[in-house]
Amino acid sequence: MSEQRAIFVSGGASGIGRAIAELFAARGWFVGLGDIDSAGMAALAAMLPAGRVSTHQLDVRDRGAWERALAEFIAAAGRLDVLANNAGIPLGGALADNSPEEITRCLDINLKGALFGAQAAFPHLVHSAPGSCLLNTASAAGIWGTAGASVYSATKFGVRALTESLDGEWAEHGIAVRSLMPAFIDTPLLDHAPNVTSNERIRQRVLDAGLEITPVSDVAEAAWAAVHGERLHTPVGKTARRLAFASRWMPARLRRMSRASARPMGR
Known part of the structure; x- marks a missing residue:
């Protein structure tokens, strides 16, 4: 087995996945990128150290695609130490306004994709244990349900x-399992509309609400700390940390605040 540690990042072509890939590559790891965005992966791979990156076409909803991508990655890297189970999409708006197609796609990518990734990675993580890690990208929306984003929140509670x-x-296999719980992170996802009925971008809603947008580099550093630390869940950004504190110590107050401020994203 190769001595160089290796991480596979789903959704690695952009956003949080890209930032994680860049940081781990800069710190000497072999990095595998898995995404449906071939052009994005190629552009990022060209920026990473030669000989320490591989790219793999991956639709996380396809269990067979996970098997193929990880087999290709093991052939290139020689091992899998960390799976960054990161691929995900946003969905906002009142539940009554979300289409069945939107709901299904969000559930399939955010939750079923994470389950398939964990399942496919398990034998490879066992092989490199102890010290291997499954790192799931959850969300602050998995700390307390977000009004106007019920489907997205449900997927992140699932993660x-x-x-x-x-x-x-x-635990008996020596595999660490961790999650990241970022709030609003400065990635291209913020420039999407929350759902098909809205023309307003998520970024504008966040700014209008007076919430901070956290640099994506902060999530990458949190990923590094999570892989090398003991903490099960890591909130990232002021909003996520405040939410984690309030959900534990002031749940009744948080509930009142959530109901008072509720304006479903996308309306």
């Missing part, structure tokens, strides 16, 4: 539950 479940299930 949180997956993390907690596998933390227990995989």
Whole structure:
């Protein structure tokens, strides 16, 4: 087995995945990028150290695609130490306004994709344990349900539950399981409309609400700390940390604030 540590990042062509890939590559790791965006992966790969990156076409909704991508990655890297189970999409708006197609796509990518990734990575992480890690990208929306983003929140609560479940299930194998819980991160996802009925960008809604947008580099550093640390869930950004504190110590107050400020994203 190769001695160089290796990380595979789903959704690695942009946003949080790209930032994680850049940071781990800069610190000497072999990096695999998995994404449906071939052009984005190629552009990023050209910027990373030669001989320490591979790219893999991956639709996380396809269990077979996970098997193929990870097999290709192992052939290139020789091992898998960390799976950054990161691919995801946003969905906002009142539940009544979300189409069945939008709901299905969000569930399939954010939750089913994370389950398939964990399942496919398991034998490879066992092989490199102890010291291997499953790193799931959850969200501050998995700390407290977000009004106007019920489907997205449900998927991220699911990712949180997956993390907690596998933390227990995989402990005997020496595999660490961790999650990141970022709030609003400065990535291209903020420039999407929350759903098909809205022309307003998520970024503008965040700014109008007076919330901060956290640099994506902060998430990459949090990913590094999570892989090398003991903390199960890592909130990233002031909003996420405040939400985690309030959900634990002031849940009734948080509920009142959530109901008072609720304006479904996309309206």
